[in-house]
Amino acid sequence: MPVDDIKPTRAGLLIVRRRQALAERVHRLLSMKLDGMMLELVKLTEQAALNRRELEEKFAGAREMVAVAAMMEGATGVLLAALSVEAYPSYATGNRNTFGVRLPDLEPVMVRKTLDQRGYGILGTSSVIDDAADAYEELLEAIIATAELEGGVKHLLDDIEKTRRRVNALELKIIPELTEIRRFIEDQRDEMERQEWTRLRRIKKIKAKRVGDR
Amino acid sequence: MPPLGVTSPSCIYACTRFRVRRTTLLPREEYLRIMRMSIPGVIGYLSRQEEYREDILDLAHDFSGAQLIEEAVNRNLAQSFRHAMATAPGDLHTLTGEYLNRWDIANVMAILRGTVHDIPRRQIRDLLVPAGELDGTLLDRLLNFTNCGEAIEALQGWRLYPVLAEYYRICGETGVFARIENELYRQYYTDLLGLAATGCSGCQELIGYLRFEIDITNMRNLLRLHCAEEACDIATIDRTMIPGGRIPVDLFRRLYGIETEGEFVSAFLSTDIVPVLAQAVRELRQDPDFSSTDAAELVWQRWHRRRRPVHEVEMAVTRVRLHQLEALSRRHPFSVLPVLAYLERKKYEVANLRAIARGKAFGLLPERIWQYIVL
Numbered sequence: 027m028p029v030d031d032i033k034p035t036r037a038g039l040l041i042v043r044r045r046q047a048l049a050e051r052v053h054r055l056l057s058m059k060l061d062g063m064m065l066e067l068v069k070l071t072e073q074a075a076l077n078r079r080e081l082e083e084k085f086a087g088a089r090e091m092v093a094v095a096a097m098m099e100g101a102t103g104v105l106l107a108a109l110s111v112e113a114y115p116s117y118a119t120g121n122r123n124t125f126g127v128r129l130p131d132l133e134p135v136m137v138r139k140t141l142d143q144r145g146y147g148i149l150g151t152s153s154v155i156d157d158a159a160d161a162y163e164e165l166l167e168a169i170i171a172t173a174e175l176e177g178g179v180k181h182l183l184d185d186i187e188k189t190r191r192r193v194n195a196l197e198l199k200i201i202p203e204l205t206e207i208r209r210f211i212e213d214q215r216d217e218m219e220r221q222e223w224t225r226l227r228r229i230k231k232i233k234a235k236r237v238g239d240r
Numbered sequence: 241m242p243p244l245g246v247t248s249p250s251c252i253y254a255c256t257r258f259r260v261r262r263t264t265l266l267p268r269e270e271y272l273r274i275m276r277m278s279i280p281g282v283i284g285y286l287s288r289q290e291e292y293r294e295d296i297l298d299l300a301h302d303f304s305g306a307q308l309i310e311e312a313v314n315r316n317l318a319q320s321f322r323h324a325m326a327t328a329p330g331d332l333h334t335l336t337g338e339y340l341n342r343w344d345i346a347n348v349m350a351i352l353r354g355t356v357h358d359i360p361r362r363q364i365r366d367l368l369v370p371a372g373e374l375d376g377t378l379l380d381r382l383l384n385f386t387n388c389g390e391a392i393e394a395l396q397g398w399r400l401y402p403v404l405a406e407y408y409r410i411c412g413e414t415g416v417f418a419r420i421e422n423e424l425y426r427q428y429y430t431d432l433l434g435l436a437a438t439g440c441s442g443c444q445e446l447i448g449y450l451r452f453e454i455d456i457t458n459m460r461n462l463l464r465l466h467c468a469e470e471a472c473d474i475a476t477i478d479r480t481m482i483p484g485g486r487i488p489v490d491l492f493r494r495l496y497g498i499e500t501e502g503e504f505v506s507a508f509l510s511t512d513i514v515p516v517l518a519q520a521v522r523e524l525r526q527d528p529d530f531s532s533t534d535a536a537e538l539v540w541q542r543w544h545r546r547r548r549p550v551h552e553v554e555m556a557v558t559r560v561r562l563h564q565l566e567a568l569s570r571r572h573p574f575s576v577l578p579v580l581a582y583l584e585r586k587k588y589e590v591a592n593l594r595a596i597a598r599g600k601a602f603g604l605l606p607e608r609i610w611q612y613i614v615l
Contacts, residue, residue, distance in 0.1 A: 093602030097595035097612045147421025153548040
């Protein structure tokens with residue numbers, strides 16, 4: 027029933043009271059969820075910042091390693107080793123639930139490979155190719171881990187925004203409106219009670235006068 | 241072949257030409273000059289050199305920067321090696337062809353992989369360095385085949401065709417290319433050692449040089465296998481080790497299982513790698529007190545921590561080996577050694593120019609780049 031349709035009756039008052047109690051309980055729960063999500067966000071953000079720094083270090087390391095590989099084997103040698111790749115790295119997607127928010131859960135697939143899985147022959151390459159491959163595998167793992175964390179942070183931020191809007195709506199609009207309506211109905215009912223009392227008193231006086239006149 | 245102890249005039253002529261050609265390679269001072277230049281400066285410098293001018297000008301339309309330098313020096317390397325093969329007479333020609341076969345292996349493997357994985361032909365063509373016996377025309381023809389069976393059939397005249405033929409049916413299966421590549425290199429060394437054993441002038445020294453190269457390669461690959469996350473089996477070691485070196489494959493098998501310092505150091509000290517490694521590190525670190533035991537302990541440290549060889553040390557070992565080859569070629573001036581000394585020097589000249597170009601393109605410090613220069 028919309029708020030405007032509630033009549034200033036006992037039934038209306040009960041509806042408003044029930045709604046107010048529900049709104050206050052939801053507000054309390056959502057506030058707790060918001061606090062929890064904020065704590066989770068702080069944790070995730072710190073971890074994401076740490077991962078991002080590690081990612082940058084690994085990127086610099088991988089670039090340096092590929093530079094050394096290009097120096098020792100030539101870009102031709104590095105590309106030939108790269109062309110030998112038979113299983114391409116990817117990731118499996120999943121979700122994990124945190125405070126009702128579905129955060130992404132990415133699992134690297136065929137990112138870390140053994141010498142056999144890399145596809146190039148050991149005798150036709152040198153150890154610098156292994157080092158470059160290792161560096162890029164580590165970089166890919168770091169990219170996937172960072173994407174998971176940063177994706178989680180974005181999802182969490184979106185949900186925090188939604189929850190905050192709900193909390194604000196409850197706190198600043200719905201609960202004050204219900205309080206106002208409740209007060210209005212109580213005032214109305216008090217007024218009606220006073221009117222009824224006055225009316226009864228008047229009737230009593232009229233009846234008493236009529237009895238006196240007889 | 242002329243009677244033992246008599247050197248044919250054509251051999252003397254060819255060896256002299258290679259010795260002269262060796263003197264036209266870039267000296268140390270030129271590298272010092274190039275190190276101070278920017279990449280456009282290096283391109284300008286090479287375009288003023290008679291040796292590289294044509295290659296730079298031909299490729300300048302298609303490539304730029306470090307890529308232009310690498311493509312130009314690779315093309316020059318291919319031309320120089322093909323010219324060397326044309327110059328070498330008789331046995332020298334056969335040995336040179338066999339020695340340059342490693343370039344063919346790289347080219348054939350690139351074409352087979354490109355064909356199976358459906359990589360654009362132009363991309364594969366840019367990666368080929370036709371410095372071996374298989375010329376550019378044959379390689380272009382191989383590039384036009386749509387499956388690797390046809391490509392393998394077209395290689396029937398190649399020295400290493402029997403190895404390819406073994407894998408004809410399973411070509412394209414996962415992991416098979418790595419096995420083919422390893423087998424091709426193993427057969428390459430076996431054939432080269434077999435040819436050198438025919439008793440040509442300087443062949444004994446060549447065999448010694450090759451056997452040491454095999455030892456170094458085996459040890460390096462053993463370190464690579466050891467630092468992999470999961471332990472490999474004996475069959476993998478057997479497939480990876482090249483037979484024919486001074487160090488028997490059994491010793492490598494034994495080394496792989498050793499996990500105590502004393503045992504490892506004593507086993508490693510018995511190999512012929514230690515003196516060369518010690519000399520290389522002495523030169524690299526300017527430390528005259530670095531002994532063979534220190535060298536063995538250095539390798540143990542890498543082994544124990546499951547780390548791969550240090551690249552700078554690998555380069556230092558290459559420098560020592562190259563100096564040894566040159567010393568041998570001076571001792572046997574009319575043999576196969578001056579030819580190989582020239583081929584190796586030329587290979588490292590090209591590698592040096594490429595290393596400078598790539599190092600500068602990645603913004604590495606000159607001191608760092610200098611560690612990868614082989615002089």
